[in-house]
Amino acid sequence: MKQSLRKECFCAHCRSPRKLRYHRRLQGSHFLQIFVMTFVLSAALYPWLDFKGVVSFFLIWPAFDLTYKTMYRKDLKCPYCGFDPTWYKKDVTVARRQVEDFLKQNPDSPVLQRARKLEDFQNSQTNLN
Numbered sequence: 001m002k003q004s005l006r007k008e009c010f011c012a013h014c015r016s017p018r019k020l021r022y023h024r025r026l027q028g029s030h031f032l033q034i035f036v037m038t039f040v041l042s043a044a045l046y047p048w049l050d051f052k053g054v055v056s057f058f059l060i061w062p063a064f065d066l067t068y069k070t071m072y073r074k075d076l077k078c079p080y081c082g083f084d085p086t087w088y089k090k091d092v093t094v095a096r097r098q099v100e101d102f103l104k105q106n107p108d109s110p111v112l113q114r115a116r117k118l119e120d121f122q123n124s125q126t127n128l129n
C-alpha cells in the first residue's frame with residue numbers, strides 16, 4: 001500500500017483549500033531510491049570503473065534533489081489564484097504581478113467568481129437600503 005504524502009493547507013492569498021503532493025525536503029524513501037539508482041549505475045559501470053562508480057551517488061543525489069525541489073515549487077503555486085509563496089518571500093512585487101497576470105489569463109478562476117458574487121451581493125444590499 002502506497003503511503004499518501006499529501007499535505008493539506010490553505011492558500012495564503014485566496015484561502016482556498018490545497019493539497020500539496022510533495023514535501024519541502026527529500027524523505028527517507030527518496031534516499032532509498034537514490035541508493036538503489038547508485039547501486040544499479042555502479043553495477044552497470046563496474047567493468048570500466050570498478051568501485052569508483054559509487055561516486056555517482058554524489059551526482060545522482062543533487063540531480064534528484066533539484067528535480068524534487070522543482071516539482072515542489074511547481075506544486076506550491078496556487079492553481080486558483082497563481083500565488084507563489086516562494087516568490088512572495090523573495091520579491092513581493094513580482095509575486096503580486098504574477099497573481100495579476102494569472103487572473104488576467106484566467107477570467108473564470110474561482111477566486112474571481114467569488115469576488116464577483118461578493119460584489120453582486122454588496123450591490124444588492126446597497127440597493128435595498
Ligand SMILES: [Zn+2]
Binds near residue numbers: 012014082083
Ligand atoms: Zn490561491
